[in-house]
Every structure is written in structure tokens, then in C-alpha cells.
Amino acid sequence: MKINKRILKSIKTLPPFPVTIQKVMALAGDPDSSLTELAAVIRLDQAITANILRICNSAYFGLRRPVDNVSDAIMHMGKKNVLRAVVAAGLSRYFRTTKGYDVKGGDLWEHAVAVALMSQICAARISRPDDPRLFTAGVLHDIGKMVMGEFVQEAWQKIQELTERQKYSFLEAEQEVLGVNHAELGGEIALIWKFPDEILKAIAFHHRPDLLADGDAVPWIVYLSNQVCHVMGIGVGTDALAYRAVGDVAGRFQLKQRDLEDMMAHLHKSLQDARELVSIVSGPGKKGRG
């Protein structure tokens, strides 16, 4: 369990969660907050401001005219969309590089965005209110990989032995060899970042929502969206299909095979519309996956 301790120690070296996003999350959730307050908070963060205009002007947010300043962007987008854009602009910084999963930083970011978009498509399909936690949880579900990557790379041969010869899932192999898996580790990061409990759970259990006793739909939606993106091969690496299907997600949400196919078709369009959002972390220029 020596490695386990090393891993847990290394998450403490992660940069702190961006204060701007914390503030924007609080303001976006407060019905009394004004758009001026929101704009003032965002403008203080140069990195976010630079990315946010690019993101706002993507087809995904459907603005009629391009905007060139934060105040206009907020006015035209509404609070919910501002929150999404800020989350994306602010969190992309964690996805620049990674090791161990045979993916480039840009691929993992594309995967993160795809899962966030799919979570919304899924919520709409099962007639759930558009919950802003879904987007954040979707973007961050694999945050544990950013720290795990280095250790997965070190232990690569042992992990591969288990997944290829002994029918372990990638998650089980991580757990066996490193004493912790990337989802659980993501939960630890969420704890350090003081995330709300529902987001923490959605991250920590994104491969095993069946282990959660309460019936919150958010972890199941993130699980389903992630599985679909893995099946489609969006931004995934060597671990792509080495995960298990758990529980009856179709029955839980009363989804049919045709619904799933329609959701996949929707995601294809959504991802095209969100190209600017994906491209804020530059990838290796691979475009075709599935």
C-alpha cells in the first residue's frame, strides 16, 4: 500500500480549485445575484476571461450575434450558460497533459466535454430539470486520472496483465495494483476542493453508481453518459472498453435502445457545435472516433 499513500499525497500538490469558479457557482445559484456582480468576478480572472469569449461564441450556446466582452456575453447567455462556460474555461487547465492512459491531454478534455454534453442530453431525454451540477460533474468525472496517470504508467505491465489475461476491468486493476482507482481518487480531490456532496459522489462513483444507497439520479446520469462516450470511443485511451456495465440503467430511466441511439446522434451534433469549447485544450488533431 506504499503507492496508495504516495498517490494520496500527490493530490495535495494539485493547484487549488479556481476561486473564480467557486464564486461563479455561488452567484449563479443565488437568485438575488446580479449579472453585474457575475461579470465583475469573471473579469478578475484573466485566463478564464480569455477563453470564455471564445466559448460563448461557439454554435453550442446559439447566440445570434458574436459578443466581444464579458458583460454582453452574460446578458445574452443567462446565468446557467455562463456557469457552464466558466466551468469549462476554468477547468480546462487541468487537462493539458497526462500520462499512463495512452491519451493526450486534448483527448481527455474532449472526453470530459463530451460526457458533460451527454449528461445534459440524457437529462433532457429522461425529462429531468436541467441541473447545473450535471455539467460540472460531467467535466470533472475523470479528474482523478490527472493524478493517477503517472502511477498507472509506472505500473503499466501489472495492470495490463490483469486486464488482458485475468478479465479485470481497468478500474479493478487500478484498485488491485495501486490500492486506489481513478474514480475514488477523483472523489478525494473533490473533497479537498470542497465540492458539494452530489458532485463528489458523481465523480467517485462514476463507474459504480450501483454502490450508492440513495437514489440520486446525478451519478447514474454521469455513469450512463460516460459509458456511452467510452463505447463511442470519444477521447478514450487504452482503458476505453475495459469497463463493466453495472445495474439496470435502461430500466431505471425507462430508456429503450432507440433512445440510446438517438442520444448518440444528438451528441455528435452537440460536439460539433461545441468545437470551440473542445479546442481550448489543443489535442493531437485527431478528429475521428467512435
Place this chain on the structure above:
Amino acid sequence: MADLVVGISDLRVSGNPADSMITYALGSCIAVAVYDPAAKVGGLLHYMLPDSTLDAARAKDTPAMFADTGIPLLFKSCYKMGADKKRMVVKVAGGASILDESNFFRIGQKNIMAMRKLFWSNNILIDAEDTGKNVNRTVRLDLSTGKVYIKRAGGQPEEL
């Protein structure tokens, strides 16, 4: 040598022997590679779903998304460049699934079935196939030789 990247729900055809075509990280999707060795014309399709009746408008807009609209379009695009049906070599890969798949995530199996049915009813034989299982595949078609290479996640490219 130009590497033409074929995106998801996309297809490319070419008659330039200096080209090669590549499509990355196929999961449940299927890559269909066709090649006419006499005309030296080839094409690569990367479709995502089995059946275009799901959404007729989308099928019209993005025919390469579905097996039943993408495969005919792939062949027709090659004919336009001088390929002949009788000479076409057909190789397919993909249609994988995750572990412990429930029926719900068996989209890969449905994609394989749709393709086989379509080829069967059009009297087209599949010359080589690497489908199913739970592996992620990257597919390359080399137009100077017509050879198709499959790279499984974490492995080396192998000829199909």
C-alpha cells in the same frame, strides 16, 4: 503522403496512391474499407449507428452516420471514381462492446448485424473482418497497396 483523417460519421474516397486514410479509436462504431486494385480507388467509412430510420433528416444531412445510408454512399462514391463492384475488396473492423454488456450497450453487435445484412442482400462478400470483443481499434487503409492495418489500443499495427 497525405493522411486523410476520417471522422466519426464520415467517409473519404480517393484515387491517389500516395494517400492513406485513417480513423481513430473505433469502439462500437464500424469502419468499412473498400479498395479496387485495378482502378486503385479506395474509400473508408466510419459509421456510428445501424439504422437511418432513427432520424431521416439527420440521415440526409449526415449519411455516413448510419450503416444503411453510409455503406451505399461509400460504394457509389468509389464507382464515380472508376471502381467496379466486382473487383472491390471489402474489409471491416469495429463493433466492440464494454465488459458485462447488458442489452442496452450492445450497439456494437447491432452495427455488425446491420452491416452483414446489407452486404448479404447486395451479394457482397466481406474479405476480412475484425469485429466485436471489447477492444478499441484504429484502422488505416493504404491506397498504394490496398492493405488495411488495425492497431488495437496499446498494441502495434497488424495487417487485416
